Amino acid sequence: MINLNFRLAKVSDIPSLVDLINQAYRTQQSRSWTTEVEFVKGQRISQEQLKQQLELPNSVLLVAEINSSQIAACIGLTFQNNAVEIGTFCTDPNLQNMKVGRSVLEYAEQFALHKVPELDSAIMYVLNVRSELISYYERRGYTKTGNQEPYPLEADVGVPLVPIKLIEMKKDLK
Template identity: 50%
Template sequence: MSLNIRKVKNDDLDQLVALINIAYRSESSRSWTTEKYFIAGHRITKQQLNYELEQSLFELFVAENELGEIIACIGLTFDKTSVEIGTFAIDTTVQNLGYGREMLHFIEGYVVRYYPVITRLIMYVLDVRSELIAYYQRRGYQVTGRKESYPIEAGVGQPLVATQLIELEKVITRNIYEKSSRKF
């Protein structure tokens, strides 16, 4: 099944808040990326999502299945020569079916096509999420050694264990994506 990936619309917000909170803070038989055992509380509120969407350097994409249901999202925050990937969530009932890989590949191609000055893709992952770090490493992201404290003040949950964020980076190799003819 192929996804219909598009930019977020205002009427998607309630569904997205639910999707993000479930993907990050709950667990189903298919889920493997949960933070449930490491972080308590909501991952995002509608107000926080609205605030992010108002930022001029932020773009959010959603993926719909063949029924038009939103099953994934991924966000981009742009800097001069880099883009931070975040707000990345896949519906727990369809995790481990390749949709995360498809979303990541789509975003990488999108950045290459529309933002030629961007040379680096970065993301931050909880250091206790070794399986998630390994997943991104298999997709070409490398641990940079840079670390940040967990952002408790951002209202994105309360750590249940000692944790910090580690940075992963992928240097863009444009020729991999330039042949993509997909419209955005």
Template identity: 45%
Template sequence: MTDFKIRKFADQDKTAVVNLLNQAYREESSSWTTEYGLVNGARINEQQLDSFTGDIRNHFYVMEQACLNGATVSIIGCIGITELHQAVEIGTFCVKPNRQNSGLGKVLLEFAERTVLNEFDAINEFQMYVLDVRAELIEYYARRGYVQTGIAEEYPVHADVGVPLQSIMLLQLKKTVEK
């Protein structure tokens, strides 16, 4: 039997989270969210994660699985929330590839949205960016109320988050906050 918990990121999670994000985004796997074959290079490193989590506008959470006997705890998902002016950006979001398609991503996304509703004032929309070549992810978010804004940005090679192997744009998606 297993139990799941979502909690705030702690420094001791750093290595596990970097490994999880790189595994989910960049390794060849059966993961439907992988960018393998689309982008070369690491998705994130420990210094980038330190920078993200060290910014007071960012709120980062991990989902962990614990065996009921208390023996093993492992991080199986993560999600970040960045406060903007009247919006929040959701990103740095993944579920361990062998745990995908089990509803955990939906649980994490709903947790992030609920957290925003409960803890942030004056927020009127959720935003996120998705690779334009990832139609299945765009459809996934559309089923959860996110719509394309028509805003597209170049892939941020300068941010050291990998190098595209083809022409890739980031599409902005948004969802109106309903309070």
């Protein structure tokens, strides 16, 4: 198990995080299984988009580091009412299949509950074409709610190559 140190993302992390996020979502490497390269083309996030995300008052971006220098993963938490939405979640493709993502998700859920003790659920949106990722989240306690949304073209997070929807998944945190 890799020893991870967690902290809040800083503005100075933006270039490294943009590289990590785009690499994890938009390239295919030997260990990578979270890529969307077959389904979506174009950049997943820009420096300006990430800067805007870091400035949101109800949102935090957690960074997981190895040896306080190498960013291994990140995960975003947006607090709304009694739920936390999980997004911008990725692990360095070279560190996938080593339980890093599982550790990051577990830490983020506990961080969210500590920050807002009255939270009752975590919500995330997953591409409907990513069956292996949906199964992964189901093993982590998330269930499909039945809610679907169209792919957010207006968010400028890439252009679908195939018909795609986002499916909502939810986990009870109580």
